[in-house]
Amino acid sequence: MKNLLVCIILFTISASACTKNDDSTVETDISIPEVTAGITDVSIAGEESNYTFSVEIKSPDLGCNQYADWWEIISEEGTLLYRRILGHSHVNEQPFTRSGGPVNITKDQIVYIRAHMNNKGYGDVVFKGSVSAGFSQETLETTFANELETAAPLPNGCAF
Numbered sequence: 001m002k003n004l005l006v007c008i009i010l011f012t013i014s015a016s017a018c019t020k021n022d023d024s025t026v027e028t029d030i031s032i033p034e035v036t037a038g039i040t041d042v043s044i045a046g047e048e049s050n051y052t053f054s055v056e057i058k059s060p061d062l063g064c065n066q067y068a069d070w071w072e073i074i075s076e077e078g079t080l081l082y083r084r085i086l087g088h089s090h091v092n093e094q095p096f097t098r099s100g101g102p103v104n105i106t107k108d109q110i111v112y113i114r115a116h117m118n119n120k121g122y123g124d125v126v127f128k129g130s131v132s133a134g135f136s137q138e139t140l141e142t143t144f145a146n147e148l149e150t151a152a153p154l155p156n157g158c159a160f
Helices: 002-014 146-150
Strands: 017-020 026-029 038-047 050-058 068-075 080-085 096-103 111-117 125-130 134-139
Touching: 038 096, 038 111, 038 134, 050 068, 050 080, 050 111, 068 096, 080 096
Parallel strands: 038 125
Antiparallel strands: 017 026, 038 050, 050 096, 068 080, 068 111, 111 125, 125 134
16 A cells, blocks of 8 residues: 555656566656756867867757757856857757857867757756866756847747
């Protein structure tokens, strides 16, 4: 009875599936719904002041009504350094990688790389680092430098 109660509570809270093992323990499959776009990998090529970034994004794209519409590189202070516009949704291509550049930064300059969704704003899963030291995944408040949502360049539509 206790296991059933645990399953009902967990199901109510997280809509998870519960199964009973032979050893009378309850397994839960708790999944956090993806609600924004996040950066999952970054690679860089080129030389100082002329880098090309390849950025992998995972996003809950549904079509033009909900899709990752850009990724960008910003300084630690929140200055927009580069933005790569994404012209269409990637419903059947997750995660996906898109390259952009040239990015005019030094090899030691610390930057954030983050993704944006057309209807949900910035995601909090970003990459932070420098070309010389490397990049790692971190979280960043979605409100950090969110005034950049209206800064050019901006997408002018969604192809599909």
